[in-house]
Amino acid sequence: MKKKVGTNKKRKRLRNLLLTVALIFVTVCIYCIYQYKNGLSEASNGKYKDDQKTFDEFHGTEPQFGEANILLIGSDSRGEEHARSDTLMIAHYNQNTRSMKVASIMRDMYVDIPGHGKQKINAAFAFGGPELVRKTIKENLDVDINYYAIVDFEGFSKIVDIVAPNGIKVDIPYEMSYGLGMTLHPGKQTLHGDKLLGYVRFRHDRLSDFGRVERQLEVVSKVKEQAVSVHNLVNLPKILGVADPYIDTNVDTRTILSIGKGLIAGKSKKMESIRIPVQDSYVDETVDVGAVLKIDFEKNKQVLKDFLVSTEDESNNSQ
Template structure:
């Protein structure tokens, strides 16, 4: 009996030993698997950190190409750009037949007082196009307010006509583009905010001629143009690869190099109003919209070339950390819907000759204030 009990105890001990061995093997396998998983996660995190470091260094190198100017330090008014005499006989500008519904903008009105329109989620950056960035404030050739709305996934490009005859804060009446010549970007922003009661966050000034190289850096841009513009390009010596196809609506699809695209952006011909500044600003909005669209299909090397070409021609007051954030969100912004608008809006202006003989646009400022607020914030 005693031997049988010993025999059973021996069997139990062997079974337990085998079970413990099997358990130890499983535990070792689990530990090994855990180590492998943690190693993979660690490697991914390390690669992510390295990638972020490299990306941050890359952005820093790109941002170092930009010139920074707050726009409101040491502003000196250029008195060589004369104001017009205060116009006591400016006729009342016409009112447009239709304006956006009042309820869209009534939130910024309190009785007879008008507060500056402001929505935290909408980023307003004034794009200023000039043919020089040498520190001498020339009249701004292009003034486009870029409004980015991440809530509605929408970007609006609003052109302000340079011949708009409005009051310059603390001074007399003049063309809108004289504000930049007098006091630089800060005074131009002050003038727009003073007249239209909108909030402008920052500015970016670009030597417009630099877009020639920028367009070439992404392999050109594709535009849809009408017969007048098509013939203009077709007759131009050195035109490159114009399509001979013509759509049923009379438009042509053309692929333009940098020189051709810049010429299109500057010409007054062939868009809605023949030989007018309205045509030129419409071309500029078309150009910028299609430039952005063409960037969507560009390779990383093309985008790198684009940044290195364009950024040295940019002056801005946007802080570097904000700019870095915008660059990180660039792909998201490229997916947004893009709309365009113009101030003055249709039916809200008339041609006017000042006392000094200047040909300007007499605009209905209150009507255009409502219009631009609805376009940007509506």
């Protein structure tokens, strides 16, 4: 009799445990759905609400050895049917070291675009979307791209304000106003949304596009630090909801979650960055398509290859 009573108690405890787990699971699902829809409600009708239907099919290679190269494209179409890319980066993620590196590609690089001849590299996006950008990078810099993500700048400020609700701290070296529709005054300050977008897009100074690329890499690094916080882990469904209409990507949900989990686990790792072309590897020239950067392709291919490949020390430090 005692044995039967004990067995019944165990069954009751097991049933209660299963019910509790089920309740928690349902609660989390409801919370995620609510947060995601809440994020969607804060986003307007972005141009990329239908992922992978805006552009031609993307033929990225399969990731190898836990490492992936993601093509990041910033688009600022003002009604043009075929807008050029405003920002072009390669984000490299290594799931073994839980680290991310970013290479920023100067948009005025003079390259061979398959089927279109010599052009500035930012024209590839206008001619053939992310797939032609992938082909152009492979042909000129010999880098295999696995995924792509296109960000519409209209949603940049909304996304950043959720990821970094307290803003991003920057040190503005001089007044920035031309072409921005606003004035950013010099000095150390915290920027939100539209003002942060103006900061990363300003290029009318003595450094021209080089200064803009430096600011972009600075902000990407600081936003990444904010993104791996506990606050954003809780708000991830809402962030995805806000971002969805403004981002076109072929990165599947499982990969996004895997990368997010890895970055949170390795959040103490500083994001490395590089600009292509590197210093002393290019000359300024004016050709039929305007002012361009003619680069030393062999030097830049080698530098980029060395940057993207994980070293033995990095792998050992991750263990």
